[in-house]
Amino acid sequence: MDKLFIQGGKPLHGEVRIAGAKNAALPILCAALLTKDLVTLRNLPDLQDVRTMLKLLSQMGVSVNFPDPLDRTVVEIQAHTIAKAEATYDMVKTMRASILVLGPLLARYGNARVSLPGGCAIGARPVDQHIKGMQAMGAKMHIEHGYIQANAPQPSGRLHGAKILTDMITVTGTENLMMAAVLAEGKTVLENAAREPEVTDLAKLLIAMGAKITGLGTDQLTIEGVEALHGAEYEIIADRIETGTFLCAVAATTGEIKLTHCRPDTLEAVITKLQEAGLEMSIGDNWILAKMQKRPQPVSFRTSEYPSFPTDMQAQFMALNTIANGSARVTETIFENRFMHVQEMNRLGASISIDGNIAMVDGVDHLSGATVMATDLRASASLVIAGLVAQGDTLIERIYHLDRGYDRMEVKLSALGAQIERVK
Numbered sequence: 001m002d003k004l005f006i007q008g009g010k011p012l013h014g015e016v017r018i019a020g021a022k023n024a025a026l027p028i029l030c031a032a033l034l035t036k037d038l039v040t041l042r043n044l045p046d047l048q049d050v051r052t053m054l055k056l057l058s059q060m061g062v063s064v065n066f067p068d069p070l071d072r073t074v075v076e077i078q079a080h081t082i083a084k085a086e087a088t089y090d091m092v093k094t095m096r097a098s099i100l101v102l103g104p105l106l107a108r109y110g111n112a113r114v115s116l117p118g119g120c121a122i123g124a125r126p127v128d129q130h131i132k133g134m135q136a137m138g139a140k141m142h143i144e145h146g147y148i149q150a151n152a153p154q155p156s157g158r159l160h161g162a163k164i165l166t167d168m169i170t171v172t173g174t175e176n177l178m179m180a181a182v183l184a185e186g187k188t189v190l191e192n193a194a195r196e197p198e199v200t201d202l203a204k205l206l207i208a209m210g211a212k213i214t215g216l217g218t219d220q221l222t223i224e225g226v227e228a229l230h231g232a233e234y235e236i237i238a239d240r241i242e243t244g245t246f247l248c249a250v251a252a253t254t255g256e257i258k259l260t261h262c263r264p265d266t267l268e269a270v271i272t273k274l275q276e277a278g279l280e281m282s283i284g285d286n287w288i289l290a291k292m293q294k295r296p297q298p299v300s301f302r303t304s305e306y307p308s309f310p311t312d313m314q315a316q317f318m319a320l321n322t323i324a325n326g327s328a329r330v331t332e333t334i335f336e337n338r339f340m341h342v343q344e345m346n347r348l349g350a351s352i353s354i355d356g357n358i359a360m361v362d363g364v365d366h367l368s369g370a371t372v373m374a375t376d377l378r379a380s381a382s383l384v385i386a387g388l389v390a391q392g393d394t395l396i397e398r399i400y401h402l403d404r405g406y407d408r409m410e411v412k413l414s415a416l417g418a419q420i421e422r423v424k
């Protein structure tokens, strides 16, 4: 199993190109199931979850083609026919986002069999809102032997529009229901919809495919179902979490880096907090120049739905706070178990205590390298940041979590001057 070996204490300098967003690419790949025509995607990130999703689509009989085999950022997907409308446990257990095939399969094919995702390191993460929403659109949903068996109403074999108010704001729930609704008969209104930029990015692709969706970027999406969608070419939005992760890295290590091909307008809450920490930034439409010359100031925050502070940046900011000049209070409101990195950071010399969903971080002068274990995707990223600032050597185990969601993170960090290498 791969590990990362880091010799900390090096400031970062140079330029990094930000990849396409994992959380936009995954639903967008599933959206290709909604048409028999060709969907060409650009700015695809080259990471494990994307490879898993492409494998899942291939298992369904979908054609996946990289026109230039050396360029993994452009892919052609064609779901001319769907041979098997199924996502097995083997696939779903490695990537929860596999649940995103449910809406498109049900809408286009009239039935689907998708393994229920189990709980995961960061929380229970049920999918009850996906199921209830599809039931409201007329689908028969049964859970049997750990699988969701979904069938569109007969004899039409087509879902019908509905007004759906989810109990909470759910990102993949909104995406799944939006994809189910685009081919339904009549109008669907999704109330309490997630406003994350990745939801809007999916909606834009669907519109390019001929879907009728209004309310983009708001908490009410209205979808007028159409009979069929057609192919499209689409460029996936930049990854705001990768962007934020590199910004936290330079804020922690000091130095000066330029991030290109990013979308600063999707990062307002993160940028505000980094300014509070002392990171100096010049910001263009698609680039950020970030400079840090001193020890960070502590930043307290509370995670919440977009446009508030993202839970996917909580761990990375925790790493920054460990070496800040004072104490910070971090409140996690989205997932019930997203402090798994805390114990590992304490092993590196951090001083963090947890009380329920609140972590109190007392900044220390320095961290000291040790062997630590990655437990989930963003926890891994936060340990990389901690390793980059720690004195001495840090070995991070179980980095397959990191590879799920980052496009060659250690290669990009090495190019910035970090002493980091992948070891077997």
Ligand SMILES: CC(=O)N[C@H]1[C@@H](OP(=O)(O)OP(=O)(O)OC[C@H]2O[C@@H](n3ccc(=O)[nH]c3=O)[C@H](O)[C@@H]2O)O[C@H](CO)[C@@H](O)[C@@H]1O
Pocket: 023, 026, 097, 123, 124, 125, 126, 127, 128, 129, 130, 168, 169, 170, 171, 172, 173, 311, 312, 334, 335, 336
């Ligand atoms: C692939 C992807 O885009 N993943 C993101 C997505 O995950 P994901 O879409 O799984 O997260 P949700 O927005 O659905 O979850 C928000 C909260 O709602 C709960 N819930 C959700 C659905 C449901 O049917 N029932 C239910 O109880 C969840 O357990 C969680 O406590 O949004 C999260 C919150 O921004 C991010 O951390 C993930 O990176």
Ligand SMILES: C=C(OP(=O)(O)O)C(=O)O
Pocket: 023, 096, 097, 312, 377, 378, 405
């Ligand atoms: C939690 C995340 O992803 P997923 O929903 O795919 O587990 C994440 O991207 O931080």
